[in-house]
Amino acid sequence: MKPYSLHSILFFLLFVPLLSIAQSSDPILIQAVRLFDGESVKDNMDVFFENGKVVRIVPHSPEHKANQVIDGRGKTLIPGLINAHVHIWFPMHLQEAARAGVLTVMDMHSSSYSIPILKAFQDSTHYASYLSAGPGATVPGGHGTQFGMPTPTIDSTKSAKSFTLDRVEGGSDYIKILREPSRPTINFSQIDTVIATAHENDKLAVAHISRKKDAIQLASSDLDGFVHIWFDQVSTAEEIDTIAKGEQFMVPTIITNKRVLDYFKTQGRTASSLNFEELKAEVQKLHEAGITLVAGTDPPNFNINYGTDLLTEIELFVECGLSPLEALRTATGNAAKSFRLKEAGRLKEKGPANAVLIQGNPLEDIKAIRNIEKVWKNGQLVK
Ligand SMILES: [Zn+2]
Numbered sequence: 155m156k157p158y159s160l161h162s163i164l165f166f167l168l169f170v171p172l173l174s175i176a177q178s179s180d181p182i183l184i185q186a187v188r189l190f191d192g193e194s195v196k197d198n199m200d201v202f203f204e205n206g207k208v209v210r211i212v213p214h215s216p217e218h219k220a221n222q223v224i225d226g227r228g229k230t231l232i233p234g235l236i237n238a239h240v241h242i243w244f245p246m247h248l249q250e251a252a253r254a255g256v257l258t259v260m261d262m263h264s265s266s267y268s269i270p271i272l273k274a275f276q277d278s279t280h281y282a283s284y285l286s287a288g289p290g291a292t293v294p295g296g297h298g299t300q301f302g303m304p305t306p307t308i309d310s311t312k313s314a315k316s317f318t319l320d321r322v323e324g325g326s327d328y329i330k331i332l333r334e335p336s337r338p339t340i341n342f343s344q345i346d347t348v349i350a351t352a353h354e355n356d357k358l359a360v361a362h363i364s365r366k367k368d369a370i371q372l373a374s375s376d377l378d379g380f381v382h383i384w385f386d387q388v389s390t391a392e393e394i395d396t397i398a399k400g401e402q403f404m405v406p407t408i409i410t411n412k413r414v415l416d417y418f419k420t421q422g423r424t425a426s427s428l429n430f431e432e433l434k435a436e437v438q439k440l441h442e443a444g445i446t447l448v449a450g451t452d453p454p455n456f457n458i459n460y461g462t463d464l465l466t467e468i469e470l471f472v473e474c475g476l477s478p479l480e481a482l483r484t485a486t487g488n489a490a491k492s493f494r495l496k497e498a499g500r501l502k503e504k505g506p507a508n509a510v511l512i513q514g515n516p517l518e519d520i521k522a523i524r525n526i527e528k529v530w531k532n533g534q535l536v537k
Contacts, residue, residue, distance in 0.1 A: 189201060190516075240260065250460040287531055296334065297334035297362065308340060322351075333363050333367070345374075345377075366393065385433060394439045409467045449464060451464050466468050482523075
């Protein structure tokens with residue numbers, strides 16, 4: 155028996171009876187609301203939910219009726235948000251996310267044992283849906299091996315190919331690569347094998363980086379996305395151009411860098427990395443070069459939470475020069491497109507009724523995203 159199987163069984167016995175599975179609901183009409191569907195905005199719309207789905211999105215009419223009518227005037231309806239960089243071990247963190255309107259979380263390195271446990275909450279109303287890379291691709295002593303959980307390593311216990319096949323077999327939704335030269339790190343030939351094996355098995359491959367030169371090198375590989383921005387050096391226009399040609403998406407995790415820099419400040423130390431203004435300028439350059447930006451926050455690192463800190467990341471994108479509309483896309487449509495998610499991050503007819511009702515207009519003032527009035531998952535109110 156594997157050491158974790160008993161643990162997993164206990165977990166199921168403890169939590170599964172508590173799962174509240176979405177049930178069919180009365181038709182709900184959110185009336186005369188401003189709708190951001192993950193891509194674009196329409197004013198004065200009537201949105202109908204029924205049996206957990208969005209059944210109709212039409213221009214407002216006073217004739218429209220439903221059992222439950224919610225006045226949407228002065229409010230904005232947006233899709234359930236996606237956090238594209240988290241690390242989660244406990245179901246309570248899925249709850250913390252859902253309460254803040256974050257209905258999809260994407261784990262970027264954890265244990266394979268938690269995948270089935272956390273995925274069991276997929277249809278539970280008060281929990282975010284969980285997607286996971288499982289353990290990231292690393293080498294003995296490399297980044298990811300220091301957290302005290304069993305971590306398979308390439309070329310010690312596994313070849314790059316068999317490591318990746320194990321992830322596919324173990325239920326990983328995408329493959330994470332940990333390129334971190336402050337420790338022993340995976341080399342580019344191993345990375346190419348991981349990417350090729352991921353693609354042969356219809357999985358995306360994304361990479362942790364911290365150095366600009368690794369971003370430049372990996373831009374010419376078949377990698378699909380970066381899940382951190384570099385923070386060692388300012389880039390030139392030529393380098394940004396090279397990176398943009400790779401067409402990888404970028405989850406910069408701006409808040410993570412901010413927390414590190416804030417921590418250094420409290421210690422009276424200067425970080426040997428970009429300062430926060432320089433870092434934001436790097437994100438702005440990527441945006442101006444047409445690189446798709448995606449929101450992610452990397453909790454629980456640096457005490458980042460699983461819920462409202464994603465709203466901070468969206469606000470930080472505005473500080474990096476994105477419009478509020480572009481910033482909202484980073485946690486909805488951009489994340490969905492980048493990770494090829496079929497239903498998350500969008501509000502459309504026949505799609506799930508996963509939505510957040512906000513008092514005010516975040517498209518004018520992004521700070522309004524904090525005024526969350528209601529969150530629905532599959533048409534059920536999250537509490
Ligand atoms: Zn991380």
